[in-house]
Amino acid sequence: MDLSIGPEAERLRDEFRAFFDKHLPKDLAAKWRAGAPVSKAEHQDWQRTLNRRGWLGTSWKKEWGGTGWGPLERFIYDEESSAAWAPRLNVPSIDLLGPVLIEFGTEAQKRRYLPPILNSDDWWCQGFSEPQAGSDLAALQMRAVRDGDHYVVSGTKLWTSWAQYANRMFALVRTSADGPKQAGISFLLIDMDQPGVTVSPILTMGGLHAVNEVRVDDVRVPVDNLVGKEGDAWTISKFLLSHERLVGAWIGPSLALMGLLRERLRKPGFDGRPIGADPILRAKAAEVESDLITLRHTAYRVLADELSGREPGPIVSVLKVRGSEIQQVLTDLLVQTGGAQAMVHPQTLTSAPGIAPAEAHLAQQFLDRRKLTIYGGSAEIQRNIIARQIVGV
Amino acid sequence: MDFTYSEQQAMLRDSVDRFLAQRYDLARRKALMDDAPAAEALWRDMAELGWIGAAFSEAEGGFASSAIDAFAVMEGFGQRLVALPYLTSVILCGGLLRHASGSADLISLMIDGRLHVALAACGETLLHSPQHGAVTATKAGSGYVLTGRLSVVLGADRAHKLLMAARTAGAEGERHGVTLFLVDTADVSRRNYRMIDGHGAAEVTVENLTVGADNMVGALDGAAPLIEAAIDRATVMACGEAVGAMGYLIPTTAAYIRNREQYGAPLAKFQVLQHRMADAFIASETARSMALVAAIGLDGVPDPAAVSSAKFQVGRSARQVAYQAVQLHGGMGVSEAMDISHHYIRLTMIDRLFGDQAFHLRRYADLTQLGVSA
Numbered sequence: 001m002d003l004s005i006g007p008e009a010e011r012l013r014d015e016f017r018a019f020f021d022k023h024l025p026k027d028l029a030a031k032w033r034a035g036a037p038v039s040k041a042e043h044q045d046w047q048r049t050l051n052r053r054g055w056l057g058t059s060w061k062k063e064w065g066g067t068g069w070g071p072l073e074r075f076i077y078d079e080e081s082s083a084a085w086a087p088r089l090n091v092p093s094i095d096l097l098g099p100v101l102i103e104f105g106t107e108a109q110k111r112r113y114l115p116p117i118l119n120s121d122d123w124w125c126q127g128f129s130e131p132q133a134g135s136d137l138a139a140l141q142m143r144a145v146r147d148g149d150h151y152v153v154s155g156t157k158l159w160t161s162w163a164q165y166a167n168r169m170f171a172l173v174r175t176s177a178d179g180p181k182q183a184g185i186s187f188l189l190i191d192m193d194q195p196g197v198t199v200s201p202i203l204t205m206g207g208l209h210a211v212n213e214v215r216v217d218d219v220r221v222p223v224d225n226l227v228g229k230e231g232d233a234w235t236i237s238k239f240l241l242s243h244e245r246l247v248g249a250w251i252g253p254s255l256a257l258m259g260l261l262r263e264r265l266r267k268p269g270f271d272g273r274p275i276g277a278d279p280i281l282r283a284k285a286a287e288v289e290s291d292l293i294t295l296r297h298t299a300y301r302v303l304a305d306e307l308s309g310r311e312p313g314p315i316v317s318v319l320k321v322r323g324s325e326i327q328q329v330l331t332d333l334l335v336q337t338g339g340a341q342a343m344v345h346p347q348t349l350t351s352a353p354g355i356a357p358a359e360a361h362l363a364q365q366f367l368d369r370r371k372l373t374i375y376g377g378s379a380e381i382q383r384n385i386i387a388r389q390i391v392g393v
Numbered sequence: 394m395d396f397t398y399s400e401q402q403a404m405l406r407d408s409v410d411r412f413l414a415q416r417y418d419l420a421r422r423k424a425l426m427d428d429a430p431a432a433e434a435l436w437r438d439m440a441e442l443g444w445i446g447a448a449f450s451e452a453e454g455g456f457a458s459s460a461i462d463a464f465a466v467m468e469g470f471g472q473r474l475v476a477l478p479y480l481t482s483v484i485l486c487g488g489l490l491r492h493a494s495g496s497a498d499l500i501s502l503m504i505d506g507r508l509h510v511a512l513a514a515c516g517e518t519l520l521h522s523p524q525h526g527a528v529t530a531t532k533a534g535s536g537y538v539l540t541g542r543l544s545v546v547l548g549a550d551r552a553h554k555l556l557m558a559a560r561t562a563g564a565e566g567e568r569h570g571v572t573l574f575l576v577d578t579a580d581v582s583r584r585n586y587r588m589i590d591g592h593g594a595a596e597v598t599v600e601n602l603t604v605g606a607d608n609m610v611g612a613l614d615g616a617a618p619l620i621e622a623a624i625d626r627a628t629v630m631a632c633g634e635a636v637g638a639m640g641y642l643i644p645t646t647a648a649y650i651r652n653r654e655q656y657g658a659p660l661a662k663f664q665v666l667q668h669r670m671a672d673a674f675i676a677s678e679t680a681r682s683m684a685l686v687a688a689i690g691l692d693g694v695p696d697p698a699a700v701s702s703a704k705f706q707v708g709r710s711a712r713q714v715a716y717q718a719v720q721l722h723g724g725m726g727v728s729e730a731m732d733i734s735h736h737y738i739r740l741t742m743i744d745r746l747f748g749d750q751a752f753h754l755r756r757y758a759d760l761t762q763l764g765v766s767a
Contacts (some may be wrong), residue, residue, distance in 0.1 A: 001459070003394065072394075262763060265764040266764065274766040276763060277764060278764075283751075286754045286755070286757050287705075289757075289763070290702040290705050290757060293683070293702060294679050294682055294706050297683060298678065298682040304395055308395075318678055383671035384664070387667035387668065387670050387671040391644075391667075391673075391674050392651075393650055393667050393670050
């Protein structure tokens with residue numbers, strides 16, 4: 001047994017740190033750290049900085065402008081990017097669609113759609129969930145009916161993250177109602193800048209606008225925009241989600257939040273003593289940090305399996321379940337360190353300049369993390385997977 | 394990065410498993426509690442297989458390439474619920490013996506399976522704070538006269554020698570001033586009994602026992618750090634035992650609920666029980682990760698914070714897994730006739746041993762300066 005990641009990976013880690021230290025704008029990092037909103041333009045500027053260094057397509061092959069990294073490099077990058085408080089909103093374009101197109105796309109699709117992602121000209125959203133298809137994704141109903149060289153697409157996508165920033169959507173659509181539900185689903189690329197596509201915001205608790213409803217009414221999509229063959233979407237989605245399995249542990253972001261929590265616990269509280277002098281709060285903070293380093297090492301076990309060519313399998317569900325729970329606990333404890341100021345509504349704050357922005361978004365962040373045990377396969381679905389596929393009950 | 398046993402360690406783990414499958418079960422475990430000669434014979438067979446030597450480096454006369462070797466043995470013992478003094482004698486006292494005069498002979502005897510030692514220290518704490526509960530030591534010429542009583546000394550019932558912590562300077566509760574003396578059990582009085590988990594123990598009383606420099610283990614007044622280091626090592630090995638036990642309880646419970654039918658269906662069909670099993674698996678696998686990290690750490694620079702994190706995780710997970718194993722076995726789970734209940738007790742004991750969850754969480758926070766103003 002051996003814990004070291006090797007000198008090459010350590011060197012890369014130093015290189016990441018130095019780069020973020022020099023090139024990540026301080027005000028952008030401060031916003032992300034405080035949990036304040038980051039605009040599309042700010043995010044695109046940062047993407048361009050990363051792309052100039054060649055570090056935007058972290059899960060892309062080199063021939064398409066990516067880094068060509070393996071899972072270890074990606075994991076370390078994620079840890080360091082999070083530690084530096086670099087924003088990361090454009091996951092669907094960069095980490096999901098990019099690798100899918102490289103793996104399953106036609107040459108024409110790759111040439112047309114990959115460069116604009118790295119240039120930050122295109123922003124994609126992921127059209128998966130629907131009103132009647134949440135955890136049971138295969139029940140989705142958005143129809144795509146073949147008409148000559150086009151599909152005519154109609155239906156509604158729900159909970160679509162950052163669709164308000166997106167000009168394109170990759171969507172799961174139903175091309176056949178016959179056979180098993182999964183077999184009739186296809187993977188389609190839809191241009192959103194056209195009549196018939198309507199994006200409406202969904203505010204989640206605390207007033208955040210991160211998710212949307214996307215309505216598609218009789219929109220004609222060229223058949224060339226089909227990825228893979230008709231009915232391939234289930235296979236493609238499995239591939240797509242496998243790219244996210246280590247990211248779903250939230251290790252990097254949770255380590256960064258833990259650092260923030262440690263810092264806040266040292267500050268004087270309402271009685272002048274350090275906030276962390278409260279024995280119960282201190283015990284909870286110690287517990288979540290122990291949980292976090294334990295999960296980090298569990299992620300390293302999965303990583304070690306991947307690196308040695310063993311298929312890690314459904315243990316990934318453990319990472320997802322615990323990773324999302326730890327995020328929820330951390331943001332909850334952060335609110336507890338913020339006193340009265342942590343409970344304000346940040347979007348109403350323009351007329352109250354005295355309140356520190358460091359506290360002002362804590363409650364909203366806590367409320368935002370509530371979704372983590374619901375989306376991307378709820379905590380219950382993950383437990384079903386663990387019980388059936390690993391424990392065998 | 395590698396979290397798997399080496400080929401040799403895997404062989405060791407297999408040999409433990411195969412031997413115990415043939416020679417040890419619940420009935421045998423119970424019988425050996427009242428049959429010391431039979432327990433000693435089994436112990437020497439285990440010694441011949443190299444399991445005790447696996448806890449000592451080659452320089453000490455053992456075969457260990459790494460602390461992971463003994464961890465692998467402990468995992469096997471945990472799986473098969475072995476109630477023999479490997480943890481308290483070989484792991485805990487074995488490491489301390491290297492500081493004794495004539496240590497090579499003592500360790501050699503131990504590796505051969507002919508020497509049991511128990512640690513008489515830490516007062517009433519179940520072995521977590523050596524600054525507490527040391528017997529009194531009065532200076533007499535070049536030596537000391539020891540007097541005192543310890544109500545619970547794990548493994549003392551069949552021990553040949555005791556490592557006894559004595560207060561040679563300072564006051565109760567101070568780390569400085571604790572000295573370890575190696576004494577023969579013939580020179581103390583013992584009242585033997587068993588702990589609730591079946592492991593042997595004794596109440597030890599020492600009265601006006603004269604000890605000299607020859608008996609001293611480590612430096613005068615300086616035993617507390619040695620004992621703490623030995624306890625940290627034993628703590629990680631106890632984690633290994635618990636990991637082995639959890640690795641047994643989960644598939645055993647899964648098999649039970651697949652076969653047990655109520656309301657016309659196997660219990661495994663009920664989602665509420667599936668989720669309990671999933672949670673037990675999550676608890677077990679995450680605890681295993683932290684325990685492995687702490688075990689790997691034993692070969693390098695000591696990291697007591699990692700040990701405390703591991704013990705906290707393992708204690709909490711082991712209790713959860715054991716609780717659900719009993720719950721899902723229903724009435725069978727609480728019966729003494731099945732091993733499930735004995736695992737439940739042993740894992741409860743491991744949670745308490747060497748510091749419980751509260752102790753290790755606080756220790757972790759202290760060591761990492763959590764919530765301390767800069």
